[in-house]
Amino acid sequence: MMQNAEIARAFNQxxxxxxxxxxxxxxxxxYRSAAQTIEGLSVAIADMLERExxxxxxxxxxxxxxxxxxxxxxxxxxxALAEAQQQVPPGLIELTRIDSLGPKRVKTxxxxxxxxxxxxxxxxxxxxRISALSGFGDKTEKKILEEAERLNQQAGRTRLDExxxxxxxxxxHIEQCDGVEQVVVAGSYRRRRETVGDLxxxxxxxxxxxxxxxxxxxxxxxxxxxxxxxxTTVHLKSGLQVDxxxxxxxxxxxxxxxxxxxxxxxxxxxxxxxxxxLKINEYxxxxxxxxxxxxxxxxxxxxxxxxxxxxxxxxxxxxxxxAQRGKLPQLITPDDIRGDLHMHTTATDGKASxxxxxxxxxxxxxxxxxxTDHSQRxxxxxxxxxxxxxxxxxxxxxxxxxxxxxTVLKSIEVDILEDGQLDLPDDVLAxxxxxxxxxxxxxxxxxxxxxxxxxxxMDNPHVSIIxxxxxxxxxxxxxxxLDMQRVVDxxxxxxxxxEINAQPARLDLRDIHxxxxxxxxxxxxxxxxxxxxxxxxxxxxGVDQARRGWLEKDDVLNTRTLTQLRKALKR
DNA sequence: GCCGTTTTCGGCCCGACTGTTTTCAGTCG
Numbered sequence: 001m002m003q004n005a006e007i008a009r010a011f012n013q014x015x016x017x018x019x020x021x022x023x024x025x026x027x028x029x030x031y032r033s034a035a036q037t038i039e040g041l042s043v044a045i046a047d048m049l050e051r052e053x054x055x056x057x058x059x060x061x062x063x064x065x066x067x068x069x070x071x072x073x074x075x076x077x078x079x080a081l082a083e084a085q086q087q088v089p090p091g092l093i094e095l096t097r098i099d100s101l102g103p104k105r106v107k108t109x110x111x112x113x114x115x116x117x118x119x120x121x122x123x124x125x126x127x128x129r130i131s132a133l134s135g136f137g138d139k140t141e142k143k144i145l146e147e148a149e150r151l152n153q154q155a156g157r158t159r160l161d162e163x164x165x166x167x168x169x170x171x172x173h174i175e176q177c178d179g180v181e182q183v184v185v186a187g188s189y190r191r192r193r194e195t196v197g198d199l200x201x202x203x204x205x206x207x208x209x210x211x212x213x214x215x216x217x218x219x220x221x222x223x224x225x226x227x228x229x230x231x232t233t234v235h236l237k238s239g240l241q242v243d244x245x246x247x248x249x250x251x252x253x254x255x256x257x258x259x260x261x262x263x264x265x266x267x268x269x270x271x272x273x274x275x276x277x278l279k280i281n282e283y284x285x286x287x288x289x290x291x292x293x294x295x296x297x298x299x300x301x302x303x304x305x306x307x308x309x310x311x312x313x314x315x316x317x318x319x320x321x322x323a324q325r326g327k328l329p330q331l332i333t334p335d336d337i338r339g340d341l342h343m344h345t346t347a348t349d350g351k352a353s354x355x356x357x358x359x360x361x362x363x364x365x366x367x368x369x370x371x372t373d374h375s376q377r378x379x380x381x382x383x384x385x386x387x388x389x390x391x392x393x394x395x396x397x398x399x400x401x402x403x404x405x406x407t408v409l410k411s412i413e414v415d416i417l418e419d420g421q422l423d424l425p426d427d428v429l430a431x432x433x434x435x436x437x438x439x440x441x442x443x444x445x446x447x448x449x450x451x452x453x454x455x456x457x458m459d460n461p462h463v464s465i466i467x468x469x470x471x472x473x474x475x476x477x478x479x480x481x482l483d484m485q486r487v488v489d490x491x492x493x494x495x496x497x498x499e500i501n502a503q504p505a506r507l508d509l510r511d512i513h514x515x516x517x518x519x520x521x522x523x524x525x526x527x528x529x530x531x532x533x534x535x536x537x538x539x540x541x542g543v544d545q546a547r548r549g550w551l552e553k554d555d556v557l558n559t560r561t562l563t564q565l566r567k568a569l570k571r
Numbered sequence: 572g573c574c575g576t577t578t579t580c581g582g583c584c585c586g587a588c589t590g591t592t593t594t595c596a597g598t599c600g
């Protein structure tokens with residue numbers, strides 16, 4: 001079965017190849033925009049095709065692309081892609097990843113000098129054959145060589161929590177500059193994506209040059225890639241790229257909106273502006289030369305008759321239509337969270353005791369937490385067998401007697417065995433307030449068996465929540481193969497909740513799966529999987545992810561009061 | 572290649588920076 005991601009990848013590859021071939025840029029854009037649409041869908045294209053639904057109803061997909069998708073689904077390959085791959089040497093795509101080298105220059109280098117690989121490029125640059133070409137000079141040649149040599153050490157996307165450290169540090173540095181009135185980190189950081197490609201920092205100040213000079217002095221900067229009056233790009237020692245933009249106060253809202261993106265969202269809204277005879281850029285909304293809005297984001301949205309849309313939703317995944325119809329979700333906020341339903345103690349692989357975790361939960365302002373240590377199968381983590389679990393339950397009962405207006409719920413993170421059975425007998429699971437189940441082994445089962453495994457686990461009436469349902473690690477591993485639609489529908493049928501694991505390295509479910517779960521009516525638990533007291537604060541990342549999945553307070557299990565929670569857990 | 576409350580043809584979001592150029596193409600976000 002063809003996954004959405006595979007279809008999107010095929011279209012993106014084809015777009016890259018067509019671009020190098022010098023195809024019409026709008027045709028290239030059409031492939032990219034279709035890929036983006038497909039990636040953001042919360043339904044499987046394959047399922048749509050099975051149900052014979054019309055793909056041309058999707059944004060940016062017309063008859064031709066619908067046919068191509070059908071071919072891809074039916075045969076597993078795309079003739080147009082295979083043909084383009086025949087015509088363009090495979091090394092050329094890699095060359096476009098070099099900073100300052102785009103499709104046009106790569107094509108010229110190939111046509112004129114036969115350069116089709118990184119090595120050939122470096123050699124040509126060293127032999128000064130590139131600067132001999134028209135349109136290329138000494139500086140370009142030198143830059144190409146530098147960037148080609150940097151290519152291997154360039155970081156990919158940076159995890160949000162790591163980006164946050166750099167962003168906060170630089171934000172504080174810039175705030176110390178004279179004449180700076182405001183500093184905001186925009187881009188995918190503000191949209192709270194799980195990873196960021198670079199940081200976009202917006203500065204309100206009158207004198208751009210002074211800000212740029214100040215930025216360049218920050219100790220974490222490795223080099224300044226470019227620097228103008230309103231824009232500078234720097235590379236940090238960590239490998240992260242940062243773009244700093246300086247705008248005047250009257251353009252702050254327009255610039256914030258503009259640099260928050262996503263690009264797909266911005267393009268869609270700017271089209272709406274064009275249809276109204278308006279132009280939106282980072283300085284404001286304009287009718288001719290007259291600025292109609294720009295000071296605030298709300299005013300910019302108002303010019304195209306939209307309410308303010310939360311950054312987390314700005315992915316062009318239906319938020320604009322929802323806004324037009326007055327159907328935007330009232331997104332959950334961190335204050336809505338009343339407890340944390342996944343954490344470990346020193347009984348297994350946690351770093352803090354039961355009492356310390358309870359105290360940490362109280363300090364977080366919660367009404368309850370659940371202690372969910374590992375089960376026996378996870379020997380590496382000193383997992384609990386029935387006897388040790390019962391000892392812990394007794395200890396929790398004792399602790400609860402001393403606590404006021406705070407409850408420690410009795411739970412476990414029980415392993416799901418290969419056949420979908422659970423790692424502890426039903427009689428001990430029956431003594432718990434709730435049962436969290438998850439997969440920690442045999443990630444390599446095929447899609448059907450892995451899906452069945454989760455469904456069988458959910459068949460057990462004691463199971464309340466499936467933790468980190470896909471097993472993926474951000475920037476680490478993809479997670480096991482699953483038919484998410486079946487998992488989500490299975491959870492809905494059985495009244496089982498799915499988790500958003502708030503560990504920044506997990507964020508599992510991911511945003512589109514969260515939305516899929518919401519649409520199926522599955523209740524979500526946002527939980528930190530804390531292994532130390534300091535990690536309870538990771539809840540914020542989980543709430544971010546929930547917002548990206550359009551969740552409202554009522555969609556989330558642990559916004560409930562304790563009484564409501566117990567009721568919701570009944571299956 | 573997509574799309575239509577100006578359009579079924581002729582548009583398609585918008586601007587900063589750089590280098591190689593004497594007016595702009597290429598790249599990037």
